[in-house]
Amino acid sequence: MHALHPSLKSQPKWFWIADIIRCKQESELPEKKYDADCVRRRAPSFEIVDGQLYKRSFGCPLLCCLLPDEAKIVSMEAHRVTCAAHHGANTLARKLIIKGFYWHTMVRDCIDEVRKCPTCQAFAKKDA
Structure with missing residues (x-):
């Protein structure tokens, strides 16, 4: 199991990265319904490879987040x-x-x- 990047905790503007990683690794969603819906909708577009979050793209390789x-x-x-x-x-x-x-x-x-x-x-x- 990969750990969250330490700087994610100090950057609330980028919470979505931590939420998507948590969703992909531990199947956990945020407590707020709106945030949970956003993560549920976005998570399928992302993959974790060797602890790094990547976004799937059309016709291109994975994009490094x-x-x-x-x-x-x-x-x-x-x-x-x-x-x-x-x-x-x-x-x-x-x-x-x-x-x-x-x-x-x-x-x-x-x-x-x-x-x-x-x-x-x-x-x-x-x-x-």
């Missing part, structure tokens, strides 16, 4: 290297999925990353 700190590093690095042409938030999110990553706020985080980038903002002003 990232914690907030990991997601921030990956999105910043992908924006800096993979999307150096500054294509925008949707392209950044798609490229992260193609590379095999997932977190539930991915698109919102990519939008935030692009908004912080002066070069992306210059391209956005040019297109408008």
Whole structure:
């Protein structure tokens, strides 16, 4: 039986990862009905492989679910290297999925990353 990642306890915003892991490993659901319904609906889309949570995707390999700190590093690095042409938030999110990553706020985080980038903002002003 795999243990929950220690940082999950200190990050209530990412409770869903802990709830899905608990559901997959121990068949336990959260006490609140709404949360239990959400986990019951989402859990079939996830797998645990060697203690790591992965999301199933259409036509792609399993997507590695990232914690907030990991997601921030990956999105910043992908924006800096993979999307150096500054294509925008949707392209950044798609490229992260193609590379095999997932977190539930991915698109919102990519939008935030692009908004912080002066070069992306210059391209956005040019297109408008």
